[in-house]
Amino acid sequence: MKVGFDAKRIFHNTTGLGNYSRDLVSILSKFSPENEYVLYNPKPKKVTRLHLRDNMKEVLPEGMVWKKLSSLWRQRAVSKQIKRDGIALYHGLSGELPRGLENSTVKTVVTIHDLIFMRYPKLYSFFDRKIHYSKFLYAARTADRVIAISEQTKRDIMAFLKIPEEKITVIYQGCNEAFKQVRDDAEKAALRAKLNLPEAFVLNVGTIEERKNALSVVKAMKNQDIPLVIVGKKTDYYQQIAAYIGKEGMEDRVQFLEGLSLDELATLYQMATVFVYPSIFEGFGIPIIEALYSQTPVITSNSGVFPEAGGPHSAYVDPYDSEELAKMIKKLVASPADRAEMITKGREFVQKFDDAVIAKNLNRLYEEIS
Incomplete structure (x- = not known):
């Protein structure tokens, strides 16, 4: 045909x-x-x-x-x-x-x-x-x-x-095959050196626009003991985030990246401690699938399509409640056992895609x- x-x-x-x-x-x-x-x-x-x-x-x-x-x-x-x-x-x-x-x-x-x-x-x-x-x-x-x-x-x-x-x-x-390939320590070390990445970090991926709700992630990171890496193209909404970061003195704890290759992005997912995606609404939410294939625990929104994409073993929060998000981030960062279980169950679930x-x-x- x-x-x-x-x-x-x-x-x-x-x-x-x-x-x-x-x-x-x-x-x-x-x-x-x-x-x-x-x-x-x-x-x-x-x-x-x-x-x-x-x-x-x-x-x-x-x-x-x-x-x-x-x-x-x-x-x-x-x-x-x-x-x-x-x-x-x-x-x-x-x-x-x-x-x-x-x-x-x-x-x-x-x-x-x-x-x-x-x-x-x-x-x-x-x-x-x-x-x-x-x-x-x-x-x-x-x-x-x-x-x-x-x-x-x-x-x-x-x-x-x-x-x-x-x-x-x-x-x-x-999702692209790049996210299904296991990245070795050498690849991770090379990317860490190239981008000056911290040893451990929380990751958010997506165009930096109001609907993606990255400001809630930044607010949730205010009192965390781990830095945040945000990957995505900047829009006017970025100015709100930059203003908040400046007001709270968080400049050295939030890193913005864009223009990564697919292989670099896939490696970054696998380096992250937790992936956070509190978007307000999506048709699907492919970054969730990318994170699950990358064997990275997911925290995402508790309504709409997100439970459909994230499955029963991802963590869900009210996207408008940055305090709830902060508590969930803190809980998972502090619990390797919880993260390990989410990774195993998430890898099983994502095979439907x-x-x-x-x-x-x-x-x-x-x-x-x-």
């Missing part, structure tokens, strides 16, 4: 949507090598994290006009290329489908990661909300099947977009609608 993908995030995004897109295509390429995977990229790549195997092909816009109008090509004109290329099934990997496929023989699938713009509208501008809603609603209505990356997202698709339950299939995300399981579920869905 010839399968096409919206590859914008694959070649132009280094965070959640990009990681999901690259991992999904890589998993399918490995476990279903008999298929051909065509990656429709609107403009020359900026990210080279996906190794193109023999059964993958990158396709760019044809002609100078569409190379100049790459966004319009991705939204509409690419449909002509998809049909001409003989694509049997087209998968929109980030909530969008191009217009023009709905009356063709090409079957369509769209993955919706979350509807945060509807659940928390204050985090988005009026125009961004309208644009997102229009694209997501069109894709969900016209697709032959909708993939939700969690039961939480499935419920939101039904509630906010009014899509019937039978049209939605939950297929979880996995294994690549082979994801590939099997994706192939079953593709075959059902082909």
Whole structure:
């Protein structure tokens, strides 16, 4: 079967949507090598994290006009290329489908990661909300099947977009192979020297924005005897965190990092004493999975998708309660036995997100609608 993908995030995004897109295509390429995977990229790549195997092909816009109008090509004109290329099934990997496929023989699938713009509208501008809603609603209505990356997202698709339950299939995300490889002491020592890392630390990973709630982590670390390392791209929200750190004199106990390679990030996870992720809301929360595969104990939020991603043996707190978070951090840092049990049980739980399981579920869905 010839399968096409919206590859914008694959070649132009280094965070959640990009990681999901690259991992999904890589998993399918490995476990279903008999298929051909065509990656429709609107403009020359900026990210080279996906190794193109023999059964993958990158396709760019044809002609100078569409190379100049790459966004319009991705939204509409690419449909002509998809049909001409003989694509049997087209998968929109980030909530969008191009217009023009709905009356063709090409079957369509769209993955919706979350509807945060509807659940928390204050985090988005009026125009961004309208644009997102229009694209997501069109894709969900016209697709032959909708993939939700969690039961939480499935419920939101039904509630906010009014899509019937039978049209939605939950297929979880996995994570990059880098987080499943055990890093040796030499790799850890090299990274510690390069980044001037402490011997023990609490780790938080994710874009430094209000929804990720890193300020609560910093507040929880105020009276801890262990430093904090935060990894992520800074937004305006970072200024609130920096102001608090300065006010409380915590400059030498909080370290910010960004621009790490996947291998460096994977090594950092395995070096951490505890991973803390008190996000307010996510469609899934892939850093939790990365931490579990890295054999690092997880503290995360007690509502929404987080128990679904973290499993029964992670620790859960009210994300708005920094005192509760502080107590949990202190408890786990002081108890190697508790951490060891969480690591063992977490490693068992996270196997449900294994690549082979994801590939099997994706192939079953593709075959059902082909």
